[in-house]
Amino acid sequence: MTRETVDLEWTDDVATVTIDRPDRLNALNRETLSDLEDVLEETDEARAVVVTGAGDDAFVAGADIGYMQDLSTPEAQEYAELGHRVFDAITTHDAPVIAAVNGYAFGGGCELALASDLRIASENAVLGQTEIDLGIVPGWGGTQRLPRIASDSTARRMVFLGERLGAEEALEEGVVDDVVSQDELDEVVAEMAAEVAAKPTAAMTAAKEALNQAHETSQEAGLAFERRLWSGLFGTHDQREGMAAFVEDREPEFE
Template identity: 60%
Template structure:
């Protein structure tokens, strides 16, 4: 871990906080590695519950690091996709329930981290979206596979095709988050849920999680592999370069 990620554990509840509030907690390579290290530490500590959130008042995780992605070629993009996939698969397979405390923006890779969690609790200020289409790419860390399972096929297609950003209330209606609370009550509510889960039989919870995950394993593995290849192939295209350059320059992209 490093100064981009904070880790703490109390009463069997581990909390991982992405701590780059000046960058809206965007995920650069360093932070991805630090998150994976924090997950490993939580597993070694035998955490009974894991909470993932973002520092500051604005963002959970606003996405991947576009300034890093902008000039990637397919080979480098594949390596970056693999980092994201490995992280979120580790969250999904973590041997205890994982709660996403979504305190603000959760876009792109940030939304995909939330999708990898067992439960999602959103502040009323949260805004969630698979916004990759605006950058000339697609979700590359599992969004094309996990989102349809959560909200249904057509809803997922609309969210991904249009890059829609949905507020917390709409996200709850769509089934994208389990509940919405007042912003200043978010962490109290998550603490209550985590404490209740931590009091449950740990082995039974781990078994329940593994059994539920198993129901998705077959087709998801093939789908994730396809997504990674497809995401990778978009790097080096005009639309990928233009989308990311336009984002960094704060202008509208001119796609082909």
């Protein structure tokens, strides 16, 4: 399949998805969102997924403002639904998704990072929910995911004021998980993705489902969900192998 704006590369069981519009700072237009949706469907067998932007200047600088400016309410609703569908596919992907945040991550770019499971930023990264200065609010999950990842006050500052966080401040506020030099970003993320991919697949998928449930339901219901997932892993090859390897003091060989 030919795609103009999103690239997909495989390294063993790791799929790397690159938004490839460096001349537009990797901004997300309709074509890019559709390409991203298609690419994500091709990563079903991945054991880890990396999402990044082409070049060093931007992860994703935001959505396509030129397209959005004249939308009617029904058209805006449809555009919002497309973005939510794509980002929800990241959040609910069976494999952990790692965002390699290189450069600007504003608006929809910040929301793309927030939809991922882990966020590793280069030292030149800047993140922001900057929609307020366009007369709108975040529309692809920012108002919901950001307060669950950072503090409520951080989310309010970023959304109300369009406050932008440099990499180190984003780390302090819990918006990203680690900060590395620009030169090290690809290597660090590749090592993390390879480590994730080496873990037992069924257990990793279950772990992601359980962690996502913590944001969706009561603690009582979440604990019941965890119990079902935990017990359901017994009898699988990876459970048997992992525990046998521990008892026998050797490295496990997961499927």
